[in-house]
Amino acid sequence: MLLQKKPDLTFADVTPKAVYTNRRKFLRDIGIAGAAAALAGERILSIASPNLTAYATSKLNFVKGPYNTDEKVSSIGDVTHYNNFYEFGTEKGDPAKNSQKFRTSPWTVSVEGEVKAPRKFSLDELLKVAPLEERIYRHRCVERWSIVVPWIGYSLSAILKQFEPTPKAKYIAFQSFYDRDQMPESKYTGLEYPYVEGLRMDEAMHPLTLLCVGMYGETLPNQDGAPVRIVVPWKYGYKSIKSIVKIKFQEHEPVTTWNQIASNEYGFYSNVNPNVDHPRWSQATEHRLGEFFTRKTLLFNGYGDLVSSMYNGMDLKKYH
Numbered sequence: 274m275l276l277q278k279k280p281d282l283t284f285a286d287v288t289p290k291a292v293y294t295n296r297r298k299f300l301r302d303i304g305i306a307g308a309a310a311a312l313a314g315e316r317i318l319s320i321a322s323p324n325l326t327a328y329a330t331s332k333l334n335f336v337k338g339p340y341n342t343d344e345k346v347s348s349i350g351d352v353t354h355y356n357n358f359y360e361f362g363t364e365k366g367d368p369a370k371n372s373q374k375f376r377t378s379p380w381t382v383s384v385e386g387e388v389k390a391p392r393k394f395s396l397d398e399l400l401k402v403a404p405l406e407e408r409i410y411r412h413r414c415v416e417r418w419s420i421v422v423p424w425i426g427y428s429l430s431a432i433l434k435q436f437e438p439t440p441k442a443k444y445i446a447f448q449s450f451y452d453r454d455q456m457p458e459s460k461y462t463g464l465e466y467p468y469v470e471g472l473r474m475d476e477a478m479h480p481l482t483l484l485c486v487g488m489y490g491e492t493l494p495n496q497d498g499a500p501v502r503i504v505v506p507w508k509y510g511y512k513s514i515k516s517i518v519k520i521k522f523q524e525h526e527p528v529t530t531w532n533q534i535a536s537n538e539y540g541f542y543s544n545v546n547p548n549v550d551h552p553r554w555s556q557a558t559e560h561r562l563g564e565f566f567t568r569k570t571l572l573f574n575g576y577g578d579l580v581s582s583m584y585n586g587m588d589l590k591k592y593h
């Protein structure tokens with residue numbers, strides 16, 4: 274079932290002023306008629322129809338993994354038609370529409386930086402690093418919508434452990450694929466590409482952190498980050514970077530796309546926290562796609578038992 278209810282926030286609400294201003298400037302530059310149409314579009318909630326696109330995925334073999342929630346899994350229609358993937362546009366229905374021709378094969382992920390022997394993995398090699406597991410996780414966007422997804426992948430630690438890091442390696446930086454020609458809508462989004470994210474080493478090594486290659490029993494649809502993404506279930510969705518091509522061990526805290534555009538609004542840690550409001554909206558509640566009533570947001574998205582010790586002694590308001 275698709276959305277039964279309007280999401281609480283629109284593009285204009287959630288977008289940092291810098292992004293919004295850039296985009297308006299861009300729209301001005303492309304001319305009055307185009308701009309009017311595009312700006313009008315910002316006020317229209319895009320509720321995509323599930324048969325807009327047919328996406329090509331294939332079956333995966335996997336075992337049942339640990340940490341699965343028994344909450345109701347979200348419908349695949351919602352999870353594949355209500356997305357954030359700004360490379361393909363800012364509206365929630367844009368990634369489903371605009372990513373269908375995205376070429377995800379051949380694909381290489383480079384693991385580099387502060388390691389003894391950097392190396393590249395083809396997708397086939399990546400799939401064989403560890404047995405694929407189904408991990409049913411809650412996933413919560415900073416914009417207050419949430420979903421429950423049966424992801425498929427393995428703990429990122431399985432691959433990181435294959436490397437001998439130098440003593441300088443304190444963080445892991447991630448980078449998404451970027452190609453303007455395949456992602457023309459990215460020009461209107463105000464973000465800088467390639468999209469980048471990062472984790473502290475203990476977070477990257479945490480068994481919940483997933484190197485994800487599929488969902489709902491199959492390979493990832495393009496709009497959800499094919500062919501390989503990261504999933505960090507106790508953090509806001511923007512940490513879960515899609516379509517990755519680079520994993521880098523490094524000494525310094527990685528630059529992250531949303532932090533770069535609005536550091537007061539999007540921190541490096543980005544742990545789901547109902548007690549720390551976004552400067553422009555409360556984070557106390559969320560809208561689970563497919564549900565009518567609002568839910569209370571849980572500290573660390575409900576994964577506190579597993580992750581809170583990593584933040585002992587840290588002021589979570591300061592390190593938001």
Ligand SMILES: Nc1nc2c(c(=O)[nH]1)N[C@H]1C(S)=C(S)[C@@H](COP(=O)(O)O)O[C@H]1N2
Pocket residue numbers: 352355356357358359360412413414415449468496497498509510511512513514515516
């Ligand atoms: N490369 C890239 N990764 C990204 C994004 C993006 O715009 N580009 N958006 C992030 C945000 S804000 C969210 S909420 C999640 C959404 O994942 P989903 O569409 O699979 O639910 O992807 C994250 N990963």
Ligand SMILES: [Mo]
Pocket residue numbers: 357413414415416509510511
């Ligand atoms: Mo998000």
